[in-house]
């Protein structure tokens with residue numbers, strides 16, 4: 001092992017014992033975008049034993065401004081983010097076991113891949129997935145660390161099931177807002193700030209130093225120099241459907257619907273998700289698209305084609321990204337036309 | 349009146365008298381926020397009635413969702 005972890009072992013908060021724990025433990029990261037790549041890089045450098053990272057998207061040039069790990073070559077090859085992240089993480093530290101999952105978080109996938117995690121880091125970019133993660137983390141009693149950023153603003157909170165308020169408790173306190181899409185952009189420093197706050201809480205949880213946990217909701221606006229550390233314990237709601245006495249895991253139930261479509265914020269792209277266990281025969285699909293004289297590129301992980309000027313990306317799990325549209329109905333129609341050309345099956 | 353919002357002193361126009369007034373004034377009615385007044389989180393159902401006083405310390409946390 002030589003002494004690659006020497007500097008953090010010398011740090012009193014971690015020490016030899018703490019490092020031993022880090023080397024054996026399992027962290028899940030939901031999302032391999034800006035937050036996810038920073039969190040993953042720091043954890044793999046720190047010697048995390050097992051890292052499971054899931055992402056539903058692929059690398060684009062516009063990601064490179066703030067998402068570490070990725071290179072121009074990954075964007076050129078249209079690699080799924082989870083695949084590209086694993087490749088680079090293993091180059092940084094080959095000792096960690098990295099499990100990369102190209103897909104969408106679901107109840108089944110969580111129970112297969114994330115239920116043994118010691119901590120889970122939220123690196124998603126939407127509240128729909130976060131609320132699902134919240135239900136799942138509470139169900140499996142795994143601490144998870146909320147993180148969000150936009151513009152120069154960032155926010156993080158550590159959620160310990162049955163101790164702290166959960167994300168639903170917090171969201172239920174906020175006045176209704178139509179989940180409008182904000183196109184403000186984001187600067188890399190606030191991403192790194194949020195990721196740093198998340199990772200230090202991960203360290204504390206991994207070395208089991210719970211007294212060191214921050215305990216507050218932390219908010220920062222790096223451009224206007226606003227810093228807030230807010231105690232939100234009073235928002236814990238005994239009647240919360242996600243974490244209260246009579247919990248029903250409402251977002252987990254909602255996620256089992258057959259087809260779900262959403263417009264990706266600020267991307268003019270529709271994301272379509274079929275039911276959980278679908279598997280697409282990629283080589284057959286490619287043959288069928290080429291038979292119809294549609295341009296078709298297969299990089300071993302996903303297929304991309306172009307129909308009537310719309311770029312369409314198809315993943316093995318049957319998901320699709322349809323670019324240059326935010327018309328969900330139209331995108332669904334196009335998706336069904338394409339998917340019917342192929343062969344699908346359901347995995348166990 | 350003068351209040352402190354997120355650590356910065358702000359002179360509010362006369363018509364701003366409640367938490368709802370602040371949300372309107374700063375055009376954040378549509379934003380997901382948690383608001384604290386003098387270290388106490390203000391219940392969302394009391395935004396219209398919760399009066400402001402000179403010297404109040406208001407903290408507004410924006411629930412930003414990007415990542």
Ligand SMILES: [Zn+2]
Pocket residue numbers: 165166167168169170237240241242243244
């Ligand atoms: Zn709750």
